[in-house]
Amino acid sequence: MAAIRLQPEDSDAGHARALTAADLISDDDRSVAADSWSIKSDYGSTLDDDQRHADAADALSAVTFRAASDYSSDKEEPDAEAVTSMLGFQSYWDATYADELANFREHGHAGEVWFGADVMETIASWTKSLCTDNSQGHLVNQVLDSKAGTVEQSDKDLSSWSVLDIGTGNGLLLQELAKQGFCDLTGTDYSEGAIDLARNLSDRDGFTNIKFLVDDILDTKLERKYKLVVDKGTLDAIGLHPDGPIKRIMYWNSVSRLVAPGGILVITSCNSTKDELVQEVDNLNQRRDGASQEAGTLVDQEAGRNPPSFCYLDHVRSYPTFMFGGSVGSRVATVAFLTN
Numbered sequence: 523m524a525a526i527r528l529q530p531e532d533s534d535a536g537h538a539r540a541l542t543a544a545d546l547i548s549d550d551d552r553s554v555a556a557d558s559w560s561i562k563s564d565y566g567s568t569l570d571d572d573q574r575h576a577d578a579a580d581a582l583s584a585v586t587f588r589a590a591s592d593y594s595s596d597k598e599e600p601d602a603e604a605v606t607s608m609l610g611f612q613s614y615w616d617a618t619y620a621d622e623l624a625n626f627r628e629h630g631h632a633g634e635v636w637f638g639a640d641v642m643e644t645i646a647s648w649t650k651s652l653c654t655d656n657s658q659g660h661l662v663n664q665v666l667d668s669k670a671g672t673v674e675q676s677d678k679d680l681s682s683w684s685v686l687d688i689g690t691g692n693g694l695l696l697q698e699l700a701k702q703g704f705c706d707l708t709g710t711d712y713s714e715g716a717i718d719l720a721r722n723l724s725d726r727d728g729f730t731n732i733k734f735l736v737d738d739i740l741d742t743k744l745e746r747k748y749k750l751v752v753d754k755g756t757l758d759a760i761g762l763h764p765d766g767p768i769k770r771i772m773y774w775n776s777v778s779r780l781v782a783p784g785g786i787l788v789i790t791s792c793n794s795t796k797d798e799l800v801q802e803v804d805n806l807n808q809r810r811d812g813a814s815q816e817a818g819t820l821v822d823q824e825a826g827r828n829p830p831s832f833c834y835l836d837h838v839r840s841y842p843t844f845m846f847g848g849s850v851g852s853r854v855a856t857v858a859f860l861t862n
């Protein structure tokens with residue numbers, strides 16, 4: 523792979539970019555990076571794919587172009603063990619979506635389905651059950667009964683759910699959620715190319731009611747709150763930046779302001795397990811509690827000025843599992859959190 527000396531400051535979303543993405547990243551580099559970042563398409567469809575996914579963590583180190591220990595910045599030092607990759611940079615995504623847009627215009631291709639079509643469909647149908655159950659007042663943390671209620675009732679329940687997909691990419695997950703009956707749908711991404719592609723695809727496929735906006739989740743301009751917020755692979759990408767640990771904290775702070783009280787956040791990740799995501803949320807809640815006790819902001823909490831906390835609600839249990847070092851795990855985790 524060609525050596526890439528990309529300074530994070532040059533490529534980061536908040537900085538002027540003197541170099542274009544195409545100057546920095548070759549097609550080969552991009553495809554190695556994407557292939558090796560755990561999972562792209564056809565999740566679990568063949569043994570070869572399974573093997574590819576199993577090797578993903580090892581392969582990822584091959585695309586790490588700047589060791590975390592090399593990195594110096596005026597921000598907090600990144601975790602020494604953090605894995606970084608081109609996928610943590612906006613320049614990577616801008617270049618990727620420029621290619622995907624060209625491919626769409628030339629051949630009508632929709633682009634990558636991250637984690638594969640099966641996972642995407644599972645997320646959409648599972649999320650629908652979660653939301654209809656929630657609307658019907660069923661208890662949380664229980665096995666969901668998808669047969670509860672009539673189809674008409676569940677469609678009615680879903681119409682009240684505003685949905686935000688963070689880092690929507692080509693927007694296909696929103697199309698899948700629209701097929702399940704959600705109708706108030708918004709997708710955001712910091713890459714203009716992604717939003718352009720998502721708009722083109724949703725127009726072509728007849729989902730003209732889906733709204734798409736350019737927005738950086740770490741510096742969001744969104745003012746509205748959403749009853750359902752979904753993320754498929756975006757927190758993973760954010761965590762791959764050399765400042766990943768800090769950016770992940772910024773992510774949680776931002777997302778917790780976007781989910782309406784009583785709303786649901788559904789995160790799909792291939793870099794964190796369900797337990798790691800739950801732990802990350804517990805850490806967020808503890809930081810919050812500590813900060814509000816210190817500042818004596820219980821009054822703020824009561825007045826609803828502080829962002830709500832998340833608590834674990836459920837996770838997808840149907841993904842294929844594998845055994846490694848005596849432990850059973852799955853390559854993708856989809857976890858739902860409820861806000862208080």
Ligand SMILES: C[S@@+](CC[C@H](N)C(=O)[O-])C[C@H]1O[C@@H](n2cnc3c(N)ncnc32)[C@H](O)[C@@H]1O
Nearest residue numbers: 615636689690691711712713738739754755756
């Ligand atoms: C792995 S892709 C997943 C795309 C889409 N969610 C899907 O499943 O197909 C990660 C996406 O996150 C977007 N992204 C990364 N960091 C972001 C940020 N700070 N704000 C908004 N979008 C971001 C990228 O542009 C990219 O579209």
